[in-house]
Amino acid sequence: MLEVHRINKRFSSGGIFKKNYITAVDDVSFSINRGETLGLVGESGCGKTTVGKLVLRLIEPTSGKIIFDGVDVTKLRKKELRKLRPRMQMIFQDPDSSLDPRMKIGDSIAEPFRLRGGLSRRVVGERVSDLVETVGLSPEHVNRYPYQMSGGQNQRVVLARALAANPDFVVADEPTSGLDVSVQAQLLNLMNGVKSDLALTIMFITHDLEVVRYMSDRVAVMYGGKILEVGDTEYLFDHAEHPYTRELLAQQSAEDYYVPEDDVNNGDGGCVFCSRCPFAEEVCKNKEPVMVNIGRDHQVLCHRV
Numbered sequence: 001m002l003e004v005h006r007i008n009k010r011f012s013s014g015g016i017f018k019k020n021y022i023t024a025v026d027d028v029s030f031s032i033n034r035g036e037t038l039g040l041v042g043e044s045g046c047g048k049t050t051v052g053k054l055v056l057r058l059i060e061p062t063s064g065k066i067i068f069d070g071v072d073v074t075k076l077r078k079k080e081l082r083k084l085r086p087r088m089q090m091i092f093q094d095p096d097s098s099l100d101p102r103m104k105i106g107d108s109i110a111e112p113f114r115l116r117g118g119l120s121r122r123v124v125g126e127r128v129s130d131l132v133e134t135v136g137l138s139p140e141h142v143n144r145y146p147y148q149m150s151g152g153q154n155q156r157v158v159l160a161r162a163l164a165a166n167p168d169f170v171v172a173d174e175p176t177s178g179l180d181v182s183v184q185a186q187l188l189n190l191m192n193g194v195k196s197d198l199a200l201t202i203m204f205i206t207h208d209l210e211v212v213r214y215m216s217d218r219v220a221v222m223y224g225g226k227i228l229e230v231g232d233t234e235y236l237f238d239h240a241e242h243p244y245t246r247e248l249l250a251q252q253s254a255e256d257y258y259v260p261e262d263d264v265n266n267g268d269g270g271c272v273f274c275s276r277c278p279f280a281e282e283v284c285k286n287k288e289p290v291m292v293n294i295g296r297d298h299q300v301l302c303h304r305v
């Protein structure tokens with residue numbers, strides 16, 4: 001469904017006299033099979049959201065290639081991209097910023113149908129009612145405004161609106177992280193149900209390993225703009241090879257693990273993780289590792305494997 005080949009994203013960061021660059025995503029490759037959920041996990045600032053936006057081409061990669069359902073998205077012109085857009089949806093962490101506060105819930109959900117056009121008011125109304133039911137809201141919610149709803153309810157609205165576009169690929173960026181644990185669980189269950197009913201392919205971004213385990217078939221672990229390890233979720237939880245993945249698993253949450261940027265080795269040549277790695281050797285400081293296959297669907301970026 002999705003193949004990402006060696007994407008890079010550099011942001012320029014101010015500087016009047018001298019331009020500085022932040023490499024947010026550095027030579028990242030991965031793929032997602034149709035109907036699969038890939039979890040993307042890693043601590044704050046490691047580049048998860050940037051990868052999500054890149055694969056949907058909400059931002060332009062500095063280099064690299066993204067193939068979506070056989071089409072090279074990076075080469076598409078605006079008009080062709082616009083046609084593809086509904087098939088690829090992104091759900092952000094904060095529902096308040098993705099919903100128009102002046103729009104009634106029902107109108108927000110109806111918007112993708114209106115944009116597509118060709119449907120009568122009655123049909124749009126029926127579709128909206130169906131979606132309201134699918135995401136577990138009540139019919140009376142359609143006449144409310146976002147401020148009259150809870151955070152969890154609004155995130156259901158965001159999900160309903162994403163589904164209204166009839167996507168086959170969804171990037172969910174920490175969609176439940178602002179919510180109470182019990183509400184989170186309901187929403188994650190809902191997403192899993194919707195996913196199998198609608199045969200969606202999902203990239204699920206989170207720093208929470210418990211969530212990633214519950215949601216994903218495969219998981220990619222990110223650090224300092226790079227993917228350090230990829231594999232089948234259940235297998236990886238028992239057989240992690242990368243020292244960083246092991247560290248994360250010992251912590252249960254990447255959020256507890258925020259590291260100031262200067263700890264990330266973006267320097268010349270070495271491994272991004274070497275300044276934090278308890279096992280770093282001379283080679284780790286001097287030479288960049290390459291991704292190696294160490295089993296069926298298990299890849300690691302480390303000199304030691």
Ligand SMILES: Nc1ncnc2c1ncn2[C@@H]1O[C@H](COP(=O)(O)OP(=O)(O)OP(=O)(O)O)[C@@H](O)[C@H]1O
Nearest residue numbers: 011012022024043044045046047048049050051207
């Ligand atoms: N528009 C931008 N301009 C400049 N730098 C940016 C921009 N967007 C992201 N960055 C930088 O790129 C890096 C990766 O950011 P990103 O938002 O992808 O991280 P993240 O893994 O999603 O973090 P979080 O878990 O906090 O959401 C960070 O250093 C960030 O400051």
Ligand SMILES: [Mg+2]
Nearest residue numbers: 048049050173
């Ligand atoms: Mg993010």
